[in-house]
Amino acid sequence: MAMLTNRRKNFVVAMSLIAPFVLIFALVFLYPTIRMVQLSFTEGPLIGQGQWIGLENYRELLTDNLFYTSLKNNGYFVLLTVVPTTVLALLIALAVNRLSGRLQAVMLMIFFLPYILPVSVVTMIWAWMLDFQFGILQPVFAFFTGKPVPVFKNPSWVMPMVAVVTIWWTNGFNVLLFIAGLRNIPSELYEASALDGATKRQQFFRVTWPLLWPVTTLVLTLQLILQLKIFDQVYLLSNGGPFNSSYVLLLMVYREAFQLNHGGYASAIALVLFLVIVVVSVLQFQLLRAGGKRQ
Amino acid sequence: MNTIKTLLTGTALSLCALPALAQQEVVWWDFLAGGDGVRMKALIERFNEEHPDIQITGTTLEWGVPFYTKVRTSAAVGQGPDVMTYHLSRLPLGLEEGVLTKITDEDLETAGLSKDDFYDRAIDAASGPDGDLYAVPFDIHSIVLYYNKSFLEGSRFLDDQGNLTGIESLEDFEEALALAKENGSQAPVSYATGDDGGTYRVFFTLLRQQDGELITDGEPLAGDNLEKAVRAIEIMTKWTEEGWQPEQAEYEASVALFTSGKSAFHMNGVWEVPTMTDMAEEGTLGFEWGAVQVPTLMDTQTTWADSHAFAIPVQGDEEMSEEKRDAVMTVIGWMEENAISWADAGHIPAYLPVAESDEFQSMEPNATYSSLADTASYDPRSEVAGVASPVYDAAINIISPAIHGYLDPQQAAEQIKSSLTDVMD
Numbered sequence: 001m002a003m004l005t006n007r008r009k010n011f012v013v014a015m016s017l018i019a020p021f022v023l024i025f026a027l028v029f030l031y032p033t034i035r036m037v038q039l040s041f042t043e044g045p046l047i048g049q050g051q052w053i054g055l056e057n058y059r060e061l062l063t064d065n066l067f068y069t070s071l072k073n074n075g076y077f078v079l080l081t082v083v084p085t086t087v088l089a090l091l092i093a094l095a096v097n098r099l100s101g102r103l104q105a106v107m108l109m110i111f112f113l114p115y116i117l118p119v120s121v122v123t124m125i126w127a128w129m130l131d132f133q134f135g136i137l138q139p140v141f142a143f144f145t146g147k148p149v150p151v152f153k154n155p156s157w158v159m160p161m162v163a164v165v166t167i168w169w170t171n172g173f174n175v176l177l178f179i180a181g182l183r184n185i186p187s188e189l190y191e192a193s194a195l196d197g198a199t200k201r202q203q204f205f206r207v208t209w210p211l212l213w214p215v216t217t218l219v220l221t222l223q224l225i226l227q228l229k230i231f232d233q234v235y236l237l238s239n240g241g242p243f244n245s246s247y248v249l250l251l252m253v254y255r256e257a258f259q260l261n262h263g264g265y266a267s268a269i270a271l272v273l274f275l276v277i278v279v280v281s282v283l284q285f286q287l288l289r290a291g292g293k294r295q
Numbered sequence: 296m297n298t299i300k301t302l303l304t305g306t307a308l309s310l311c312a313l314p315a316l317a318q319q320e321v322v323w324w325d326f327l328a329g330g331d332g333v334r335m336k337a338l339i340e341r342f343n344e345e346h347p348d349i350q351i352t353g354t355t356l357e358w359g360v361p362f363y364t365k366v367r368t369s370a371a372v373g374q375g376p377d378v379m380t381y382h383l384s385r386l387p388l389g390l391e392e393g394v395l396t397k398i399t400d401e402d403l404e405t406a407g408l409s410k411d412d413f414y415d416r417a418i419d420a421a422s423g424p425d426g427d428l429y430a431v432p433f434d435i436h437s438i439v440l441y442y443n444k445s446f447l448e449g450s451r452f453l454d455d456q457g458n459l460t461g462i463e464s465l466e467d468f469e470e471a472l473a474l475a476k477e478n479g480s481q482a483p484v485s486y487a488t489g490d491d492g493g494t495y496r497v498f499f500t501l502l503r504q505q506d507g508e509l510i511t512d513g514e515p516l517a518g519d520n521l522e523k524a525v526r527a528i529e530i531m532t533k534w535t536e537e538g539w540q541p542e543q544a545e546y547e548a549s550v551a552l553f554t555s556g557k558s559a560f561h562m563n564g565v566w567e568v569p570t571m572t573d574m575a576e577e578g579t580l581g582f583e584w585g586a587v588q589v590p591t592l593m594d595t596q597t598t599w600a601d602s603h604a605f606a607i608p609v610q611g612d613e614e615m616s617e618e619k620r621d622a623v624m625t626v627i628g629w630m631e632e633n634a635i636s637w638a639d640a641g642h643i644p645a646y647l648p649v650a651e652s653d654e655f656q657s658m659e660p661n662a663t664y665s666s667l668a669d670t671a672s673y674d675p676r677s678e679v680a681g682v683a684s685p686v687y688d689a690a691i692n693i694i695s696p697a698i699h700g701y702l703d704p705q706q707a708a709e710q711i712k713s714s715l716t717d718v719m720d
Contacts, residue, residue, distance in 0.1 A: 064717070065717065241692035243693060
């Protein structure tokens, strides 16, 4: 009996402890999400009621060329950022890890600094550095290509440059994750392998790499989710142009909802993007885990 | 911070005054941040001084999509302003969104105005398909051709008084550009070639001068309008190829090219007139300038134009109180009567008693180009046209890169057609 009351008491305490979170979560996340799903089945405007039209929005989406262009650009952007940023972060982490004391802290800070900047500041910095008339990086372009390049106005340069800006901005966080991962590897393993005559190269591929794999998986998955949600940099740097070469799904959501007042259609696109992210990231995580187990 | 302070003081003041005077507070939103913003703030201050019973609390928001998005979302829940500035080109979209309230004849009477007091074109643009008025036009603004006399001296393009003359066709204009280039002008005609507004306004002017239409009966670039659009893009492309216009110029850069004496001509809105006047007064301009209506380069005399207007947004589910609405209309009426101070920002008043007054007729350079009000071409009446619309997006997404040689004019025009068709479905 005593145990039963105890249990009940525990339950009440537990419930009252998580209640504030559950309530707020339901209010600002769950409820809006459900309403958004509802909205995607209507032809409603951004604000107000709309008529129920079933799957019409989704059907329309499948015939919308801009949707496929955006999907393709999202994919291209993921290719340009996810693996490169992970590799770069790993290299930086390995290098920084060899330093010690204050110097290491300073280097880490330098790499982490861009991450704390708001996106508008980041894009402002790069828009000026790459400005067609006055940008300080234009001489570099002129040296390699013979003339200045309006990077955000050139269909083939725009996505790679947005990727560069994004990597510069977000890389610090990945470096931090890798540093944490590296510090978790016991130093005895390196000592033991050194005694057995392992070279640096072998140490990296037999000790560091396998033990770092869980962190790598995490970084890759986080990056994939983050980069599929690309919006701010494109909106601020190129507005989807030129010729839609940097048009991405979230920009499409934004334009449909806030410019054209098509709340229902915008919700449908958002939901499809959500599903794409869920499927792709779960798939990627499983694949990477399987890959990790084999090693 | 300042806005918050003003708002707080405004609210505090109106709360204090409420019992004694029943003072009306009118919340005002505009998107005027440049030289015209300064003039608008001066007007608001003067109004507040002259009207102890009505106080305007003004807030300036960012021009374009941010302004119109905020208006829509706030009006829908009754948190919007009592009166706001609105582009007439944006009216069709505003009507579809349902953010605008009707301006009745009684409203106009309260303001001391009537429909006959305005340019017909402005009233047409401010009316819905039902013929009712949804905004009160304040001005007509357009692009004009600014010119720097120093590059044209001694040529046939300046008359005895030193005014621009002899440009009656595209050939004339291009001859003048070539001449200016020879005389050392770095970019003979500057406009914002890397910006949506600048590119769109020149494109639309060239299209309309061929009697082309952007949208007819819900179809973009129908029939031979497509070829006319191609022609317009070809002309603009040629100007890049010949080195006559700056490459990828952002708005500010396009103005700076002219004010720093590197461009012989500058195609931009009348709202930059104060910049030139102020600089000429301070003696920092360094050359003599003038501004004229964009000449007839193609077949017909016309120019892209738009209007700033005043509109009263819906207040969520509530109705605006009678007293408040009267106060708002008083504000609008007063602004119209004092539009001469607004003309100082380069605009042409839409209110005829001011536009036809001696004071405006002698105001330079406005008087020189004010004739454009009679031949102005407003944006097509469509939900996809107007400020911050898909048409503007097409300008930055398709026209601007095309005139820099990234796409053939024919294909560019076809892309405009298909992208607008897509959003209209």
